[in-house]
Amino acid sequence: MATSVRQRTASTDNDNGDDNGFTRAMRVVGRAFSTVWTVPKARFGLILFGLIILVAACAPILSPYNPRQNDFGNSAGLSLAHPLGTTSSGQDVLSQLIWGGRISVTVALSAGLMSTVIAVVIGLSWGYMRTFSGEFVGFLVNLFLVIPSLPLMIIIAAYLQNGGMGVITLVIVLTGWAWGARVLRSQTQSLRSRDFVTAAAFSGDGTWRIIFHEIFPNMLSLIINNFFGAATAAVLAESGLEFLGLGDSTTISWGTMLYWAQNNNVLLTGQWALLLAPGLMIALLAVSMTFINFGVDRLSNPRLREGN
Numbered sequence: 583m584a585t586s587v588r589q590r591t592a593s594t595d596n597d598n599g600d601d602n603g604f605t606r607a608m609r610v611v612g613r614a615f616s617t618v619w620t621v622p623k624a625r626f627g628l629i630l631f632g633l634i635i636l637v638a639a640c641a642p643i644l645s646p647y648n649p650r651q652n653d654f655g656n657s658a659g660l661s662l663a664h665p666l667g668t669t670s671s672g673q674d675v676l677s678q679l680i681w682g683g684r685i686s687v688t689v690a691l692s693a694g695l696m697s698t699v700i701a702v703v704i705g706l707s708w709g710y711m712r713t714f715s716g717e718f719v720g721f722l723v724n725l726f727l728v729i730p731s732l733p734l735m736i737i738i739a740a741y742l743q744n745g746g747m748g749v750i751t752l753v754i755v756l757t758g759w760a761w762g763a764r765v766l767r768s769q770t771q772s773l774r775s776r777d778f779v780t781a782a783a784f785s786g787d788g789t790w791r792i793i794f795h796e797i798f799p800n801m802l803s804l805i806i807n808n809f810f811g812a813a814t815a816a817v818l819a820e821s822g823l824e825f826l827g828l829g830d831s832t833t834i835s836w837g838t839m840l841y842w843a844q845n846n847n848v849l850l851t852g853q854w855a856l857l858l859a860p861g862l863m864i865a866l867l868a869v870s871m872t873f874i875n876f877g878v879d880r881l882s883n884p885r886l887r888e889g890n
Contacts, residue, residue: 617880620877621877628870630869634867638684645676652671652673657851675856676859697759704723709774726760738753747829773800782796825844836860836863839856
């Protein structure tokens with residue numbers, strides 16, 4: 583499959599020799615997006631994901647109040663002025679929900695991106711090189727896979743408590759890169775013996791050039807899949823750590839909203855919206871990225887395209 587992808591790319595480049603690299607890249611991205619868009623689940627995921635990001639980006643415009651303004655009635659119920667009520671400190675819940683999406687989305691995307699970058703560098707080099715360092719990398723990856731990630735995250739986050747979102751992001755990245763590296767290593771090993779890789783090696787290309795110019799493009803859909811999987815795990819991990827009180831409780835995010843809702847026993851006071859609203863948004867964000875992966879799977883598996 584990898585060889586056919588290269589042949590199609592080469593023929594396209596020959597037919598459009600006057601186009602620059604950016605134009606060809608945009609054309610490839612457009613075809614990939616069209617393929618993903620044809621999957622109903624992925625289409626729903628893209629729309630939902632786009633809406634969440636749009637609301638988070640436009641928080642200063644969409645938020646009815648300052649999320650830290652606390653001069654409203656304490657623990658007020660649902661009303662026209664406060665559609666989701668107020669907190670025990672007199673803050674508007676809807677405003678906090680809109681602003682909280684910024685932190686949760688940022689942590690999910692940044693942690694997913696960093697985890698994917700580490701997994702790509704380690705997974706591809708580990709799968710292609712046959713050296714002693716590869717054995718050490720294999721030991722390190724297996725070590726992170728064997729250690730339960732949730733207890734490890736709790737221990738590290740508790741040790742670095744109140745370090746802010748940066749610490750939470752680093753904790754998630756530290757515990758979340760190993761699985762992606764393992765998967766990419768297996769795929770790299772299957773591509774290492776292909777004819778186009780052997781030809782590049784005989785032509786004198788260096789190791790890193792072969793890895794990132796020959797193997798990397800043929801694993802792009804798998805890497806995108808890994809990114810959305812890592813981002814989904816990141817948003818759930820961030821919310822869980824914040825809910826346990828291991829983050830900065832002064833930060834407004836969906837996880838800290840759950841933390842304060844639990845501390846104030848909102849279910850006993852009948853303020854179910856304080857607990858349900860951020861929990862629902864976390865679930866929708868995770869579901870949107872999971873659904874997008876259904877479309878990404880179609881990019882890497884021709885049988886799924888033929889089946890439709």
